[in-house]
Amino acid sequence: MPFKDLTVLVVPHNEIQVHRFKISRWLLVSGSVVCLAFISCLGYLILTSYNKNFDYLKYINLQRENRILTQKLEGVENNIAEMNTKVGELMEENQVFRRIAGLEVLDEQVKEVGIGGTFVGNYDELFEINGPLAKKIYKQEDQIDVLLRKSKLIDQSLQEAIQSLEASSDKWTHTPSIMPTKGYISSFFGRRSHPIYHVMQPHNGIDISCGAGAPIIAPADGIVTVVKNQIGYGLTEVVDHGYGYTTRYAHMSKSNVRVGQKVSRGDVIGFVGHSGITTGPNLHYEVYVDEVPKDPMNFILDNYVP
Template identity: 40%
Template structure:
């Protein structure tokens, strides 16, 4: 007995109606099933393709947005780099003036070029970034190189300014030690007898060098140090009477004679403007005055040449 070449499908209604039977050939049913499976696979592939393209489009949109943001950031960095470079140019001009004031030589242009990395440079880039956006990668690398050069330049300027500041500090300390201010605290004081190699002595009646200047002032007027230093003598010495002598270093020394009172001791460190004593009439003084001397390497020089502008005569 041969197998049937068809399938019988019965549909039984739920309401108790008459059952209906349908015959479907097996070959046709198989063909319909295969066709349905193929259609389902094609539909699935289509849906996957559409979804994949949609995801790719969204990802592309994100990449483009990130790219725009990156470009904006690079442009901002370039502007900042330009502003920083201009600020360093201004600082460089000041640094040169500062070195001149400090008595230091200007930086050699070759040294300056080495300090900022010299000519050329390699733009650091990420390989993947370079493959995706080579122009943008090169631009980013150039910005990085510029910033690195600016940082090296800033470091060089900082070192130079530090050197100049140290030099000026040393010079300022030396300047504070030079005896150069009016040594009597009085608006009414004046030079009554100047420096001379052949002056007639008022008491002895002999012509002899006058190795300093006599500053007339009221008895008891404060006498101050004309520069910073160390007291090497404080006491009485012949014609000087009561005398204070200060060693200022670098060969400079100063003497304050005819004092009525001494306010310091040997070894005392004094600053410019510190009180040393008071105007008096000790020694060979003919009236209240300060005999003031400046010596360089033991040789008396005219103190007037060392007074700052605006000193009281």
Template identity: 35%
Template sequence: MAKKISFIILSNSGTTIKQVAVPVVLIGVLAIGFLLGAVFFGIAIHDYQTLRQSVAYNRSMARTIQEQQQEIGQQRLQVQAFAHEINALKDHLVELDQFEEKIRVIANLDSDKGENSLFGVGGAAPDDLDPRLEISQRHEGLMREMHRQVDELNTVSQRQENRFGRLMDQLEGQRNLLASTPAIRPTSGWLTSRFGYRTSPFTGGKEFHKGVDIANRKGTEILATADGIVSFTGKKGAMGNVVVIDHGHGMVTRYAHLSEMLKKRGEAVKRGDVVARMGSSGRSTGPHLHYEVHLNGVPVNPTQYILN
């Protein structure tokens, strides 16, 4: 027979009211259940506290990461802006290099380049870096690339500065030649026909165009492109009204299809002087200037003699 434990319930007067017999096994089960409940409750409380701490930590970390990402994003934008500025400086150096070469062609000076190109082949551009890299690694890579390009720009600019210095020394000894060499646009307007072979606007056949055509309104000023002496003014067949300027050193410029000629034969002119006005005299499809440059009697491409 199972053992039991009796519980006697007494009144205040000591009289027995009720007697309850509880099996020992049940008491053990209840005790174990109580202990297990207490353990599970303790675990639940611990897990709850741990979860609260984890949530708070995760929120803090999320804010920190977001702030870091925003900061790195701003740094990345700054680096990219810096990269664009570097590219703009590179383009400007290339333009200066081309300008120097044009001056050397005009002044009949040899090239002073010691290298085939201004810039070497660079590494990855900021937008080309592998997005799978860690943000810090990508940023470090960007900064290394920027420093490399800045060092390259410093080297190239110093090299170009030295070349310009030598060029100025050479030009100083050829001042008269340069003043007599065409170097500016003869008029404002739009280039409508280039130097070289073209389809004739009148016959439709192939012909060699000895100069360039620049179109604008009738009466637009025509400028002498270099110092010289007017050697001819008058009509020349299909060219209409023409002004020819002899600049010496085998250099001659011709201005055709004029509406008005403002200089006389034998008159000295300076670069930039107004020598005529644009028109459509002779065989012409509309108001424009036909401009030629001749070197030792041979027509050459006038665009090689326009620096502005």
């Protein structure tokens, strides 16, 4: 049987009379529709309000994160500026170090450590999100990249200078630079009248007058190549110091080394005598550079004997 109307009976507990209410079908349907519509609207309003509040909170959080990120970037920018100053100071110290090592200083253009290349890639989404922030980030990345390249340049330059200094240090230890014995110079380098034959002839060294038996020391590191008696020179030693340097010691009374022996600056290699052609005890001392005789006085620092 089709539903037409709805009758509602209300029976109070304390009353005998029963209340009867009759609701038509259309009123019931209309009321139900209105209630559903109201509930739907209320739900929509609640959901919309929640979404708006959620979006607002999200916006507030994003603003806060953006503010913190901006502050951090400013801190990084300050650190980069300090690093750039320090790298500049290190670059100048490196230039001084290169001069000490006997190297040419780095050219100003080399110090810029420029690079080249073509850009390959897609448009960065960061620019779409926040253009100014993206520019700051990429500017800092470029600055850090330059600092890294400059640091590598300084490291390579310092390594080159260290190698040069090590080579120079080794050369220095093999360069004659001190008096081979204590005494006074009785005859200098150059042409002179021979003390025995009284004829003018070259004198390829200096004569150091001192008492017989005075120790003779090596003026630099080297290897003994000659220990023998030679005409005119008497007992003679020759030391090859490398780098083209050779020294000769003549008129010795006794040798303290053997051929092939390595000697260091300051080692006693023999003793003063008057063997060979001489008027008295003295050391005849010669210095050769690439087999060319040089004035030994140019290889003596303040007549120093350790």
